[in-house]
Amino acid sequence: MPFGLLFVILSIKIGSRVTTDPQELALLEGLAKNDKQAIETIYKLQFGMVQSLIINNNGTADDARDIFQEGIIVLYEKVKSGSFELNCQIKTYLYSVCRRLWLKRLQQMQKYRGEIGAIADTVQIEEEIESHEERNLEFGHMEQAMMNLGEPCKSLLEAYYLQKKNMSEIAGHFGYTNADNAKNQKYKCLMRLKKLFFAQYKKR
Amino acid sequence: MEEILLLDTIERFVRGEMEPAEEAAFEDLRRANPAVDQLVVEHTIFLSQLNIYGDHKNLRGSLHDTHNHLMETGEIKVEVPKTKVVDMFKKYRKVWSVAAAVAGVTAITISGLVAYFTPRTTPNVEQLVNTKVRAMENRLNRKIDAEVKPTKAPVDIPLKSGGTSFLIDPRGYLVTNAHVVKSASTILVQNNKGQEFKVKLVRVDNDRDLAILKIEDADFKEFLSLPYGFKKTGADLGEQIFTLGFPRDEIVYGEGYMSAKTGFNGDTMSCQIAVAANPGNSGGPVFNKNGEVIGILSTRQLQAQGxxxxxxxxxxFRTIEDVRKEDSTTHLKISNNTSVKGMDRVQQIKKIEDCVFLVKIY
Structure with a gap:
C-alpha cells in the first residue's frame, strides 16, 4: 500500500508541530508498516512501564501483556487513520491509553477501587478508545465469521485477501488444477464468508 | 460464472486497478443498475473490514512473537508485584519506627511501674501497713503534748507508715510483720496510753514475713508475765477469733472466725480469717476465744471482701529458734500459758491491750 503509507508519513509530517524527535517518528512509521524492528523497539522501551502500572493495580503479568498489546493496537490504528497528531511522546500516549483500558477492564471485573496511576489523563484519548472498541468488535465479527467458515475456505481467502497471493500461486498451493478452478472455489468461499459476516454486522 | 466475473470486476474497481475508460463504464453501470451499486457498496465495506482484520491479525501476531522473543532474550521480565504491606511499610517507615519506639518506652515504663508497685511475694494481696499516717501523727502528738511528754520521734524525718506489734516475751521482745518495718530508718512503738519506746530490730524474716523487735528504752517497765500464750497447733475452722490492732491511733478490737487453714493461693504458712482488717492492722495478734495467739494478721486480698x-x-516459734541459734545470749522464750483463759472478752482485752503496741516507722 504505497499510497496509504505515504499518506501516513505525510500526515505525521503535517501533524509534527510538536513531534520533533526523529527517532519517535521513525518508530511510528515502522509501526504503521508492521515492521518487526520498530515493534520490538517500542516493546522494549515501553512495556516495563505499563507492566508496573497493571501489576501494581490488581493485575497479573498476562493482563499486562494483553493491555500493552491492545495499547499498541490503538496506537497503530491512530497512525493508520492518518490523524495522528503527535502532541506527546509515545510513552505518554501509551501510558494514558493503557491506563484507560485497564480502568475499563477493572470496572468490568468490578474490582475498581478509585483512581489508579500517578497522573490523570494528560492526553485526550477517549475518542480513540471508543473507536478502538468499535474496531475490536468488528474484528471479532470477522474472526468469528472466519472461524465458522472452516477449512479450506479460511486458508484460501486468507491467502488471497490477506497475504495477497495471486490465483495461480493459490491453485498450486491448495492443489487446484488451474487458476480458474481456484477462483471458482474462492468465490463460493467468499459468498459464505460475506453471509456469515454480514449476519453479525447487521445484527448490531 | 457471471457473478464471479462481476465480483472480480467490483474488486478491481474497489482496489483502483481499472483503466480510466473501464472505470467510467463501470460507474455508468452502477448508476444504471442499483443492484450492482448495492453490491459495490457492500463489497467495499466488506473488503475494508477484511483488510483491517488482516492488518490487526498480522500486528497481533507480530506483537505476540515480539513478546515471546523479548521474554526469551530477557529484555523484558515479568515484574513481581510489590505487596501492599511492604509498600505501606516503606511509606510509613518513619511513623512505624516512632510508634514502635513510643510503644516500647510505654511498655517498659508501665511494666516498670507495675513491678515497682506490686508486692513481690504476694501480688494479689495488700499488706495492711498504714501509710496514711500524717493526720494520725498530729493527733498522737497532741495527745502526747497534753500529757506533757516529749516525743521520741526524730525531729527531721517524717512518719512514713504504721503497723501493730505485740509482746512475745515479757522483757520487751515484740513481733510484727517484716513488711511493717521494711525500709525503716527509725522505729518507735507506742502503747495504748500514748507512751513511746525506742526499739531495736532484732531479726527480719522475710520468708515468713516476721520481724522481732526489742524495746530498749529506760521508760519501759518489764512485765512479769504475758497474759496470753502462743498456740503452735493453730485453730480449727469456724473457731471464734478476735484481733487487736492500730489501724488508727486508738487500739481497735475486731471479731471474726477462722475461715480456712491455708492462706492466699494455698500458702501453708498462713491461714485465712474473717475479720475486719484495715491498713495498720498488719503485725497485730490474732487470738482464739481463750486468748491464745494463733497468728499475726498480715495481708488481705485486694479484689475480694473479707x-x-x-x-x-x-x-x-521457728523465727525465735532462728534467733536463738544465731545469738545464744538472747534468752528469748515464749510461753504456752494463757492467764486470760475463761475470762469474758472485756476482761481479756483489758489484760491484753497493754501488750499490743503501735509501730511507727520513720
Whole structure:
C-alpha cells in the first residue's frame, strides 16, 4: 500500500508541530508498516512501564501483556487513520491509553477501587478508545465469521485477501488444477464468508 | 460464472486497478443498475473490514512473537508485584519506627511501674501497713503534748507508715510483720496510753514475713508475765477469733472466725480469717476465744471482701529458734500459758491491750 503509507508519513509530517524527535517518528512509521524492528523497539522501551502500572493495580503479568498489546493496537490504528497528531511522546500516549483500558477492564471485573496511576489523563484519548472498541468488535465479527467458515475456505481467502497471493500461486498451493478452478472455489468461499459476516454486522 | 466475473470486476474497481475508460463504464453501470451499486457498496465495506482484520491479525501476531522473543532474550521480565504491606511499610517507615519506639518506652515504663508497685511475694494481696499516717501523727502528738511528754520521734524525718506489734516475751521482745518495718530508718512503738519506746530490730524474716523487735528504752517497765500464750497447733475452722490492732491511733478490737487453714493461693504458712482488717492492722495478734495467739494478721486480698490472712503462730516459734541459734545470749522464750483463759472478752482485752503496741516507722 504505497499510497496509504505515504499518506501516513505525510500526515505525521503535517501533524509534527510538536513531534520533533526523529527517532519517535521513525518508530511510528515502522509501526504503521508492521515492521518487526520498530515493534520490538517500542516493546522494549515501553512495556516495563505499563507492566508496573497493571501489576501494581490488581493485575497479573498476562493482563499486562494483553493491555500493552491492545495499547499498541490503538496506537497503530491512530497512525493508520492518518490523524495522528503527535502532541506527546509515545510513552505518554501509551501510558494514558493503557491506563484507560485497564480502568475499563477493572470496572468490568468490578474490582475498581478509585483512581489508579500517578497522573490523570494528560492526553485526550477517549475518542480513540471508543473507536478502538468499535474496531475490536468488528474484528471479532470477522474472526468469528472466519472461524465458522472452516477449512479450506479460511486458508484460501486468507491467502488471497490477506497475504495477497495471486490465483495461480493459490491453485498450486491448495492443489487446484488451474487458476480458474481456484477462483471458482474462492468465490463460493467468499459468498459464505460475506453471509456469515454480514449476519453479525447487521445484527448490531 | 457471471457473478464471479462481476465480483472480480467490483474488486478491481474497489482496489483502483481499472483503466480510466473501464472505470467510467463501470460507474455508468452502477448508476444504471442499483443492484450492482448495492453490491459495490457492500463489497467495499466488506473488503475494508477484511483488510483491517488482516492488518490487526498480522500486528497481533507480530506483537505476540515480539513478546515471546523479548521474554526469551530477557529484555523484558515479568515484574513481581510489590505487596501492599511492604509498600505501606516503606511509606510509613518513619511513623512505624516512632510508634514502635513510643510503644516500647510505654511498655517498659508501665511494666516498670507495675513491678515497682506490686508486692513481690504476694501480688494479689495488700499488706495492711498504714501509710496514711500524717493526720494520725498530729493527733498522737497532741495527745502526747497534753500529757506533757516529749516525743521520741526524730525531729527531721517524717512518719512514713504504721503497723501493730505485740509482746512475745515479757522483757520487751515484740513481733510484727517484716513488711511493717521494711525500709525503716527509725522505729518507735507506742502503747495504748500514748507512751513511746525506742526499739531495736532484732531479726527480719522475710520468708515468713516476721520481724522481732526489742524495746530498749529506760521508760519501759518489764512485765512479769504475758497474759496470753502462743498456740503452735493453730485453730480449727469456724473457731471464734478476735484481733487487736492500730489501724488508727486508738487500739481497735475486731471479731471474726477462722475461715480456712491455708492462706492466699494455698500458702501453708498462713491461714485465712474473717475479720475486719484495715491498713495498720498488719503485725497485730490474732487470738482464739481463750486468748491464745494463733497468728499475726498480715495481708488481705485486694479484689475480694473479707479475705484476710494471718501468719500462723508456729512461724513465730521457728523465727525465735532462728534467733536463738544465731545469738545464744538472747534468752528469748515464749510461753504456752494463757492467764486470760475463761475470762469474758472485756476482761481479756483489758489484760491484753497493754501488750499490743503501735509501730511507727520513720
Amino acid at each position: 479475705f484476710v490472712f494471718a501468719v500462723t503462730a508456729n512461724n513465730i
